[in-house]
Amino acid sequence: MLEELYQLEAKAKNELEAITDVEGLEAWRLAYFGKKGALTMLLRGIGKLPAEERPQAGNIANQVKSALEAAFEQRQEAVRRAALAEELAQGAMDVRLPGRPPSLGYLHISTQTLREIYDIFARLGFHVFRSREVEDDVTNFQMLNLPPDHPARDMWSTFYTTEPGVLLRTHTSPGQIHAMRKYHPEPFRVILPGKCYRYEQVSTRHEHMFFQVEGLAIGKHITMADLKGVLESFARQMFGANRRLRFRPSYFPFTEPSAEADMDCILCGGEGCQICKQTGWLEILGCGMVHPQVLRNGGYDPDEYSGFAFGMGPERIAMLKHGITDIRYFFANDLRFLQQFP
Numbered sequence: 001m002l003e004e005l006y007q008l009e010a011k012a013k014n015e016l017e018a019i020t021d022v023e024g025l026e027a028w029r030l031a032y033f034g035k036k037g038a039l040t041m042l043l044r045g046i047g048k049l050p051a052e053e054r055p056q057a058g059n060i061a062n063q064v065k066s067a068l069e070a071a072f073e074q075r076q077e078a079v080r081r082a083a084l085a086e087e088l089a090q091g092a093m094d095v096r097l098p099g100r101p102p103s104l105g106y107l108h109i110s111t112q113t114l115r116e117i118y119d120i121f122a123r124l125g126f127h128v129f130r131s132r133e134v135e136d137d138v139t140n141f142q143m144l145n146l147p148p149d150h151p152a153r154d155m156w157s158t159f160y161t162t163e164p165g166v167l168l169r170t171h172t173s174p175g176q177i178h179a180m181r182k183y184h185p186e187p188f189r190v191i192l193p194g195k196c197y198r199y200e201q202v203s204t205r206h207e208h209m210f211f212q213v214e215g216l217a218i219g220k221h222i223t224m225a226d227l228k229g230v231l232e233s234f235a236r237q238m239f240g241a242n243r244r245l246r247f248r249p250s251y252f253p254f255t256e257p258s259a260e261a262d263m264d265c266i267l268c269g270g271e272g273c274q275i276c277k278q279t280g281w282l283e284i285l286g287c288g289m290v291h292p293q294v295l296r297n298g299g300y301d302p303d304e305y306s307g308f309a310f311g312m313g314p315e316r317i318a319m320l321k322h323g324i325t326d327i328r329y330f331f332a333n334d335l336r337f338l339q340q341f342p
């Protein structure tokens with residue numbers, strides 16, 4: 001009997017070791033612990049043993065039973081863990097979110113246009129000269145022949161600060177005075193880009209804040225032909241090789257003579273259309289020969305030196321170039337607009 005018990009224990013443990021799934025475990029349990037299981041039957045047999053053998057056999061039988069129960073539980077736990085591990089590995093769900101790709105920024109359409117303008121003028125020998133956005137009345141107006149109460153000031157009505165005589169510049173032209181004073185007495189060629197501010201009725205073509213690019217060339221024997229040549233070259237590089245310019249007499253207190261430069265319409269080529277209001281021409285900038293008094297204010301002797309100046313609005317240039325119909329889009333911060341110019 002004892003021999004049988006030990007053999008059964010060894011066999012049962014061996015079988016248990018080989019079991020890898022729940023079904024196998026259940027079959028094993030039935031085979032040994034079931035109603036007709038091998039261990040159950042052996043245990044029943046103990047009752048039939050002679051009385052003197054019974055206690056020892058009962059003892060051993062209980063030990064075997066406990067050992068097998070413990071081995072079964074151990075195996076059951078191992079199988080459960082293995083099953084769980086496999087399930088996790090197989091049905092693994094990736095709960096991580098895909099990363100958010102950082103969206104690359106790009107330059108604002110005004111900045112892109114400015115840089116295009118810088119490139120063109122750099123090729124023509126102009127470098128960039130920056131001057132302040134907060135100006136004084138003297139430099140913004142008076143040095144440019146706009147004394148207090150001059151009627152032309154109306155065109156450039158602006159934002160004044162609480163500091164008397166301090167204002168946001170209305171155009172980049174006061175930069176002419178700063179540049180001349182810096183480079184005097186040398187000849188020089190600069191463009192002066194930057195933001196300007198005007199207190200005016202906002203419309204499809206007018207903003208409170210906008211960029212300008214001023215141009216200024218000072219030297220001996222500079223004539224209006226130089227001005228025309230530079231501007232024609234600019235228009236052709238910016239808008240296409242066949243562009244034509246015309247110069248219309250105009251008035252600015254700080255240039256004499258003064259002109260507006262018009263370019264043949266890029267849409268109709270001069271035939272007349274909606275963009276050019278049937279005229280065939282598009283106004284692109286104001287310009288002229290630097291007024292003798294302005295030269296003097298900058299430190300140059302007008303008997304020896306002359307110069308030309310011009311001022312354009314890069315937003316207006318970009319509007320023409322890209323067919324933008326309303327200047328208010330530029331600084332409204334609407335991505336639907338800005339993303340059209342990556």
Ligand code: FA5
Pocket residue numbers: 155170171172173198200205206207208209210211212214215252255284285286287288309310311312313314315316327
């Ligand atoms: C001037 O500001 C002169 N200082 C230009 C100049 C410089 C003339 C040097 C002669 C010599 P005007 O006010 O026309 O001129 O402005 C020049 C350009 O700035 C305009 O053609 C336009 O493109 C742009 N501009 C003017 N006002 C606005 C505005 N409110 N919104 C957007 N662009 C504007």
